[in-house]
Amino acid sequence: MIAHAQPELTKNQALVFGSLSDAGGPLTAYAILDLLRENGFRAPLQVYRALDKLVEYGMVHRLESLNAFVACSHKGCAEHGTAAFAICENCGDVSEFTPDEVIKLLKEWTQAEGFTLARTTIELRGTCRDCISQPN
């Protein structure tokens, strides 16, 4: 949908994206900061500035209900339609998916309302299959 070529990342952007990719799940900005202190990071703004760009490039998604960030789950972060997220409140796992039919319905609603849609947040909170089947 949003067509971004895979951009050259600056040093800080690459470090932040690496942290998120390695984590394999959501991290808060301050968690990233702590991970990157050994790489010379000293202040939150270094993280937030990189995150702003990475989100703009579509390589990282912001989870509004967690105030956290997660690397896009797609290979090479190819551009894709609006994403939705299922967040397990037990283990913290986040599943990204692309509910095209849902997006289509929401777009129809906005068009009927005359609302110009810029950005859509869809976040499901609950318990993932693994946590249900393995109650610890």
Next chain:
Amino acid sequence: MIAHAQPELTKNQALVFGSLSDAGGPLTAYAILDLLRENGFRAPLQVYRALDKLVEYGMVHRLESLNAFVACSHKGCAEHGTAAFAICENCGDVSEFTPDEVIKLLKEWTQAEGFTLARTTIELRGTCRDCISQPN
């Protein structure tokens, strides 16, 4: 969907709900606190505790992408299905709606995934009809 009888509100809950109803739009917890200082409010917890209950009762909704709260737009706050919100980034207006078909599709996804859904956040950001037609 969620069946809550209209509960008796405590004094603080009534004050907070009144602020949100009067505002006719979203307020942050600290904005509510400032509004209620003349009513004796002194600390954020007084607001947050009331908001927790009001959200639990379904009378107030939390807007995750704004870190703000809004009174339910339904008369008497009758229980209703999962709500979605269209938020105008120009004028701040928030429209609450109940996209039942969207919710149905999302539920189908969660059932297929074995994900036990507890709570759904759907927030659309953009520009409302009025702000489009009256560009200031």
Next chain:
DNA sequence: GGAAGTGGCGTTATATTATTACATACTTTC
């Protein structure tokens, strides 16, 4: 009545998340 439990409230302090402001450095463009 008294003990124990529950829920709301008030207050202080603190934690967490995010931005403002200003200075420096480097690159691209003309």
Next chain:
DNA sequence: GAAAGTATGTAATAATATAACGCCACTTCC
């Protein structure tokens, strides 16, 4: 080389949210 644009570093602060403690009112159970 000047100008503009972009990335960076740093300190300070703003904005959002919770922890911890004690008090009071009320209920329930013996």
